[in-house]
Amino acid sequence: MIIIRKATIEDLKLIVELFDKYRVFYEKESDKEKAEEFLSDRLKHNESEIFIAETDNNDLVGFVQLYPLFSSTRMKRLWLLNDLFVDQDHRGKGISKQLIEAAKNLCNQSNACGLILETAKSNILGNELYPKVGFSLDSEHNYYSWDNN
Numbered sequence: 001m002i003i004i005r006k007a008t009i010e011d012l013k014l015i016v017e018l019f020d021k022y023r024v025f026y027e028k029e030s031d032k033e034k035a036e037e038f039l040s041d042r043l044k045h046n047e048s049e050i051f052i053a054e055t056d057n058n059d060l061v062g063f064v065q066l067y068p069l070f071s072s073t074r075m076k077r078l079w080l081l082n083d084l085f086v087d088q089d090h091r092g093k094g095i096s097k098q099l100i101e102a103a104k105n106l107c108n109q110s111n112a113c114g115l116i117l118e119t120a121k122s123n124i125l126g127n128e129l130y131p132k133v134g135f136s137l138d139s140e141h142n143y144y145s146w147d148n149n
Contacts, residue, residue, distance in 0.1 A: 002095055004102045007050040009043045012036060014060045022085035051102040053095045062086035064099040066106060076113040079106065100133045
């Protein structure tokens with residue numbers, strides 16, 4: 001059985017392990033020290049909401065991290081679903097869907113107007129998952145980015 005719950009600062013060490021795997025999955029170099037600092041800042045300053053998937057044995061097997069944004073045209077909060085990860089050994093069990101449901105519940109509880117996310121066109125699993133859980137692909141807008149690296 002999987003329990004989905006909001007992460008607290010007490011979960012930090014466990015989340016760091018998953019977060020590091022997530023970053024490596026996206027071809028970033030492993031850096032658990034910086035990951036811990038980054039996540040600690042987000043949690044301590046209430047800059048993101050993190051929900052974790054936990055087994056009966058208290059093992060963390062997945063997480064979703066959301067950042068608050070605002071929609072000027074709708075004059076409401078909007079959540080960016082920025083990070084979604086399930087450990088490879090636990091994929092295919094519906095954990096991603098449960099984590100997304102937690103994100104939707106946060107959206108409802110905070111009276112937000114919606115959730116947004118982006119994923120690479122090459123992310124086959126994500127591009128199959130998101131429409132199944134109610135997300136629509138926006139084919140009318142161009143999204144641009146600027147990197148300061």
